[in-house]
Amino acid sequence: MKRIGVFICHCGINIKGTVDVEKITEEIADYPGVAYIENYIFMCSEPGQKLIRDVIIEHKLDGVVVAACSPTLHETTFQDALEEMNINRHQLEVANIREQCSWVHTDIEESTRKANLIIKTAIEKLKLNESLTPIFAPLTKRTLVIGGGIAGIQAALDIADGGYEVLLVERNPSIGGHMIQLSETFPTLDCSQCIMTPKMVAINKHKNIKLYANSEIESIEGFFGNFKVRIKRKPLYVDPDKCTLCDDCTAVCPVVVPSEYDEGLTWRKAIYIPFPQSIPATFTIDTENCLGFNPIACTKCQDACEPDAINYDMKPETFEEEIGAVIVATGFDLNPVENMAEYGYGKYPDVLNGLQFERILSATGPTGGEMFRPSDGKVPKEVVFIQCSGSRDPERHLPYCSRICCMYTLKHAKLYKHKVHDGQPYIFYIDIRSGGKRYEEFVQQAVSEDGIVYIRGKVSRVYREGEKMIVHGMDTLTGKKIEIEADMVVLAMGIIPSADTDKLVNILRLNTDENGFLVEAHPKLRPVESIQSGFYLAGTAQGPKDIPDAVSQASGAAAKVLALMSNDEISHSPIVAIVNEDLCSGCGICVDTCPYGARELDIIEKIATVNDVLCEGCGACISVCPASAAQQKNLTDEQIFNMIRIYTNA
Amino acid sequence: MKLPYYPGCTLKANAANFEEAAMRVMKDLGYELQEMKDWVCCGTVFSMTNDDLMLQLASIRNLLRAEEQNLNELVVLCSMCYNTLQRAKKFITEDEESLDKVNDLMYKENIRYKGSVDVTHLLTVLKDRITFDRIKEKVEKPLSLLKIGGYYGCLLLRPKEFAIDDFEDPTIIEDLLSSLGAESIVFPYRLECCGAYQTITKKDVTIKRTYEIINSARKSGCEAIVTSCPLCAFNLDQRQKETAEEFIEFEQMPVFYFTELMSVALGGGWDKSWSKLHYADPEPILKEKGLI
Amino acid sequence: MSYKMTRDIIKNSLVQKIEELSGQNVFDCYQCGNCSSGCPVVDYMDIMPNQVLRLAQLGATEDILNSETIWICSACLQCSTRCPKGVEVAKVMEALRSINLRKRIGTLDPKKIEIEDLQNLPPIALVGAFRKLTG
Numbered sequence A: 001m002k003r004i005g006v007f008i009c010h011c012g013i014n015i016k017g018t019v020d021v022e023k024i025t026e027e028i029a030d031y032p033g034v035a036y037i038e039n040y041i042f043m044c045s046e047p048g049q050k051l052i053r054d055v056i057i058e059h060k061l062d063g064v065v066v067a068a069c070s071p072t073l074h075e076t077t078f079q080d081a082l083e084e085m086n087i088n089r090h091q092l093e094v095a096n097i098r099e100q101c102s103w104v105h106t107d108i109e110e111s112t113r114k115a116n117l118i119i120k121t122a123i124e125k126l127k128l129n130e131s132l133t134p135i136f137a138p139l140t141k142r143t144l145v146i147g148g149g150i151a152g153i154q155a156a157l158d159i160a161d162g163g164y165e166v167l168l169v170e171r172n173p174s175i176g177g178h179m180i181q182l183s184e185t186f187p188t189l190d191c192s193q194c195i196m197t198p199k200m201v202a203i204n205k206h207k208n209i210k211l212y213a214n215s216e217i218e219s220i221e222g223f224f225g226n227f228k229v230r231i232k233r234k235p236l237y238v239d240p241d242k243c244t245l246c247d248d249c250t251a252v253c254p255v256v257v258p259s260e261y262d263e264g265l266t267w268r269k270a271i272y273i274p275f276p277q278s279i280p281a282t283f284t285i286d287t288e289n290c291l292g293f294n295p296i297a298c299t300k301c302q303d304a305c306e307p308d309a310i311n312y313d314m315k316p317e318t319f320e321e322e323i324g325a326v327i328v329a330t331g332f333d334l335n336p337v338e339n340m341a342e343y344g345y346g347k348y349p350d351v352l353n354g355l356q357f358e359r360i361l362s363a364t365g366p367t368g369g370e371m372f373r374p375s376d377g378k379v380p381k382e383v384v385f386i387q388c389s390g391s392r393d394p395e396r397h398l399p400y401c402s403r404i405c406c407m408y409t410l411k412h413a414k415l416y417k418h419k420v421h422d423g424q425p426y427i428f429y430i431d432i433r434s435g436g437k438r439y440e441e442f443v444q445q446a447v448s449e450d451g452i453v454y455i456r457g458k459v460s461r462v463y464r465e466g467e468k469m470i471v472h473g474m475d476t477l478t479g480k481k482i483e484i485e486a487d488m489v490v491l492a493m494g495i496i497p498s499a500d501t502d503k504l505v506n507i508l509r510l511n512t513d514e515n516g517f518l519v520e521a522h523p524k525l526r527p528v529e530s531i532q533s534g535f536y537l538a539g540t541a542q543g544p545k546d547i548p549d550a551v552s553q554a555s556g557a558a559a560k561v562l563a564l565m566s567n568d569e570i571s572h573s574p575i576v577a578i579v580n581e582d583l584c585s586g587c588g589i590c591v592d593t594c595p596y597g598a599r600e601l602d603i604i605e606k607i608a609t610v611n612d613v614l615c616e617g618c619g620a621c622i623s624v625c626p627a628s629a630a631q632q633k634n635l636t637d638e639q640i641f642n643m644i645r646i647y648t649n650a
Numbered sequence B: 001m002k003l004p005y006y007p008g009c010t011l012k013a014n015a016a017n018f019e020e021a022a023m024r025v026m027k028d029l030g031y032e033l034q035e036m037k038d039w040v041c042c043g044t045v046f047s048m049t050n051d052d053l054m055l056q057l058a059s060i061r062n063l064l065r066a067e068e069q070n071l072n073e074l075v076v077l078c079s080m081c082y083n084t085l086q087r088a089k090k091f092i093t094e095d096e097e098s099l100d101k102v103n104d105l106m107y108k109e110n111i112r113y114k115g116s117v118d119v120t121h122l123l124t125v126l127k128d129r130i131t132f133d134r135i136k137e138k139v140e141k142p143l144s145l146l147k148i149g150g151y152y153g154c155l156l157l158r159p160k161e162f163a164i165d166d167f168e169d170p171t172i173i174e175d176l177l178s179s180l181g182a183e184s185i186v187f188p189y190r191l192e193c194c195g196a197y198q199t200i201t202k203k204d205v206t207i208k209r210t211y212e213i214i215n216s217a218r219k220s221g222c223e224a225i226v227t228s229c230p231l232c233a234f235n236l237d238q239r240q241k242e243t244a245e246e247f248i249e250f251e252q253m254p255v256f257y258f259t260e261l262m263s264v265a266l267g268g269g270w271d272k273s274w275s276k277l278h279y280a281d282p283e284p285i286l287k288e289k290g291l292i
Numbered sequence C: 001m002s003y004k005m006t007r008d009i010i011k012n013s014l015v016q017k018i019e020e021l022s023g024q025n026v027f028d029c030y031q032c033g034n035c036s037s038g039c040p041v042v043d044y045m046d047i048m049p050n051q052v053l054r055l056a057q058l059g060a061t062e063d064i065l066n067s068e069t070i071w072i073c074s075a076c077l078q079c080s081t082r083c084p085k086g087v088e089v090a091k092v093m094e095a096l097r098s099i100n101l102r103k104r105i106g107t108l109d110p111k112k113i114e115i116e117d118l119q120n121l122p123p124i125a126l127v128g129a130f131r132k133l134t135g
């Protein structure tokens, strides 16, 4: 029989506070198989680990149970300690008596009893553990980045600069995301396009980057280090090699559609270029609105195109690519505001959302950067900004803080004041959140010097009277009910994950939180990766954030990928399924059940097989196998039954 | 050694004890406070409006007199006079235009004011020139057993650029009291305003202030407090009468000028006439501690 | 009743006057309330010192000029020394008093001082009060 050492950790008072460690030490000392038992204040500390190493030699142990915190935290720490003493790392079991016991109970007697049982199950499991070695698999040193906003662009550039290939998939005809729509950026007020376009051009030029614009992910299969992805590229209907960007086509196109780039404040044609600095730089036809795709065809643009670049018969193409890792940077959308009826958005042309106001401020926007209001082109003299429009409102809208609106609203008010010196901006707010570097200074300076009036309170409603928008609000600092006759109202709408994130997440098998943002592996310690191996997160797809944070996270994700790519192989846990060939009848149920495609049927031998590299050790096939032929290494039926018996006998 | 001295009105009336004691003490220490000639009221409160040169004239006229008499410094006892003279001087001399305007307003004067006169509070003289160590050596009757709190009020510390010590955590009065042998106590309300001139229009405000400040001192273990401002002394001492009427459980506490206690400690003794200028009788405690 | 805000009210001529007399930018105040929490006589005020700044920011000058607060303030400068934004609140109070005093509006009528008080009061109290409170 194995000689097992048991080490019980106090975790300061985290465990000892509710579990009587002395008592269980005594109780378990005589348990069959236990050759040594000890408790200690911090097992994870160096003295704690040394204790394990010393006892292994002294007491000739061949297995160790550490009763402490969750194995996700310190399993590898203790496994490494064993390996140092030349004992296989799979001869370690962690009994979680903190998260699953001391933290969730208050009754000392009961939690001591429970901890005792948890430790015994770990001992039972360990008794039948095999010594295993990791499985190695090749690594495809190519990365897929999904989303061509600033986060995706930054990640792609960092990885490509590191010398590895990147595929950048953007579903719009051009990369750039929301940042290319912005006027100037807080807190430095540098021109957004000026700092964005060089990065876009770099994407286009980089020898290690392959750009798939107008494209979406159709499917992904395979496993960490070796995925196969299918990318579907929608046709542009314009041959980028022939198109000279002469713009003759748009002049003749009879269809007008609201411009996405200008957030509906201007119109574009059915054949269009998203914006002058588009990358890839080419015109494209929007098939949903183009008449050329209807039975009674219109071919005006084709007729006008001198270089003959337009071709209505282009078909969608699908590409299959091999990749080793994925960065998801699909960004955000503004919370649609149809449901903010009380602020009259959509009803009154002079009630705008933040992105529309960005376009009005922008030199490339519909007004060429001049401050005119949409309804009648007059210069608005009194402008009301409403922060937290639909954010921090768990009852009716988004429960969370969108993080960027405080700062962009202040930026809006400031830029407005720079354009209209005798105008008055008012900002209704509940709090001003300016935690970023130099943000607070930006706020204070703007208030002191630009005469921006902050009014603490939420606006109850906005309605139109003649040319004015009447705003009803409150100044909770004085208790005054405020009424303002505004010429324009700007709603600082919160942000939500970009459209169809849910569909993409299904394809990638990732998790989202209750608000639809991608979930990181650990909120503090692993903020740029998904719990799913090989998937990394960047930018607003993971949660609201501004450009500096989006870029930091993107570079962080890229660093993780570069670390991965610097390996020649990836190692894979040996805890996988095995098939007892004598028992397998070859029914194939496991093949259909396996979510990772790791199971196959050997038609000649009529038995099921396991691809070790694909198997994630999830156990799905084991539970469905009618013949109990499938077993999981180090988690066999026998081990599980022995563990259960501890509880049923207790 | 002679020190040019500016008394101010109240030291010639309600706070005569403050001045008399100071004269005695300074003599013991080898100095003479020599009263400047032709002084007038300092204007008491400093006017804080930016365009108000008129209201600075009273202060400036005193400084101009001093310049005329070739004095380069005025030593001041009253916190209020100290504060007003200092601030007026800075306000006027900060820019030439104001200085010119003020001089034009005083066109009947013989000379034009230049701004050369420094204003120093007596406490600063004691600390920096005479030093507390030297005072300690001179002590004949240590104030041991006397538990006493230093009350600064506003004018010695605010605005902060004229503070005679750290404006949030001063120790100058406590250090002086310690050098006299007393057990000096730091109490929470020692920097808080006494209500000042509100004593006329809003007597209830000053009464409440007195109640809170004296109670704060008592809670911290003080048996008496000292001040250097005659207005604080009036509010904290004389107003104890009304305070006791308003709050029945209120107990009296003597309020001294720091010079009075210095006189007792340095052997100058206590003058019976001083007691008459106090409301809360200071004699019992002095007797109890064997000081008079 | 709602308070109707317009760009003409913000920084109106009276606010400008207050700023000119006090040398303070009322928009420097970020409403932390430190001034009010340290004010020794705040209990007797009808609007708090921070609200004085706030109302000035909103342009509601009538509310402050007619307030009891500006006459309760004893110019102790506690607020000015503690304000994290360097707003000299006491100077704002003084400016508000001055605007009233210059229109001969004050709260101290020398004829109304009680005789007993008049005999006891030190000159420092009388002169001080006349200067701060008599229009």
Ligand SMILES: Cc1cc2nc3c(=O)[nH]c(=O)nc-3n(C[C@H](O)[C@H](O)[C@H](O)COP(=O)(O)OP(=O)(O)OC[C@H]3O[C@@H](n4cnc5c(N)ncnc54)[C@H](O)[C@@H]3O)c2cc1C
Pocket: A146, A147, A148, A149, A150, A151, A152, A169, A170, A171, A172, A175, A176, A177, A178, A179, A182, A184, A185, A186, A187, A215, A216, A217, A329, A330, A331, A332, A333, A334, A354, A355, A358, A404, A408, A411, A498, A499, A500, A501, A504, A538, A539, A540, A541, A545, A546, A547, A548, A550
């Ligand atoms: C009004 C406003 C003003 C702002 N002002 C500032 C400012 O001044 N300073 C500042 O720091 N921040 C500002 N921000 C925040 C800034 O816009 C964001 O932090 C930044 O754009 C986030 O970049 P991103 O790459 O995460 O997302 P996005 O910019 O949204 O990019 C995501 C990209 O992914 C693509 N995509 C989405 N789904 C898919 C899919 N399934 N497949 C392929 N591609 C997909 C999208 O088409 C898009 O191109 C502002 C935001 C708003 C709304």
Ligand code: SF4
Pocket: C028, C029, C030, C031, C032, C033, C034, C035, C036, C049, C050, C053, C082, C083, C084, C085, C086, C087, C089
């Ligand atoms: S302390 Fe200063 S910033 Fe704070 S509320 Fe008062 S004036 Fe405003």
Ligand code: SF4
Pocket: B193, C035, C038, C039, C040, C041, C042, C049, C072, C073, C074, C075, C076, C077, C078, C079, C080, C089, C090, C093
């Ligand atoms: S100066 Fe006036 S407002 Fe400021 S703390 Fe003193 S009494 Fe209060």
